[in-house]
Amino acid sequence: MILNGPNLNNLGKREPEIYGKDTLSDIIEYTKEETKSLGVEIEAYQSNHEGEIIDLLYRARDEKFDGVVINAAAYSHYSIAIRDAIASVEIPCVEVHLSNIHARDEFRHKSVISAVCVGMISGFGKLVYP
Numbered sequence: 173m174i175l176n177g178p179n180l181n182n183l184g185k186r187e188p189e190i191y192g193k194d195t196l197s198d199i200i201e202y203t204k205e206e207t208k209s210l211g212v213e214i215e216a217y218q219s220n221h222e223g224e225i226i227d228l229l230y231r232a233r234d235e236k237f238d239g240v241v242i243n244a245a246a247y248s249h250y251s252i253a254i255r256d257a258i259a260s261v262e263i264p265c266v267e268v269h270l271s272n273i274h275a276r277d278e279f280r281h282k283s284v285i286s287a288v289c290v291g292m293i294s295g296f297g298k299l300v301y302p
């Protein structure tokens with residue numbers, strides 16, 4: 173499962189100098205293309221709502237997804253609720269960010285979900301997804 177958080181529905185228009193010119197659909201298509209040879213099935217979701225992201229994490233658990241790639245966007249920096257859901261689903265989750273969060277505002281340097289994810293990739297634009 174690929175899970176995208178708030179404002180990522182606006183990629184393409186949103187601060188393209190930071191997030192790139194691709195739309196979220198472009199990025200999902202690119203990710204599917206890049207991972208074709210692995211034979212993985214991808215389901216991608218985006219939500220601007222914290223609770224919906226949590227519900228999707230439980231769905232990934234209930235439907236036995238092998239893993240989750242999550243860009244929790246701004247929620248990465250403060251959502252203890254998403255952190256707790258990741259910790260409780262016991263599915264490997266990989267945290268991704270299009271931009272390099274450590275090269276930006278200080279409030280973005282900290283991610284509260286990193287400690288419960290298996291790893292984090294940040295700063296390589298759409299390359300972080302596949």
Ligand code: DHK
Pocket residue numbers: 178179180243245246247268269270271272273280
């Ligand atoms: C996306 C966001 O929306 C920001 O709130 C994060 C992340 C960074 C990204 O780079 O993909 O700070």
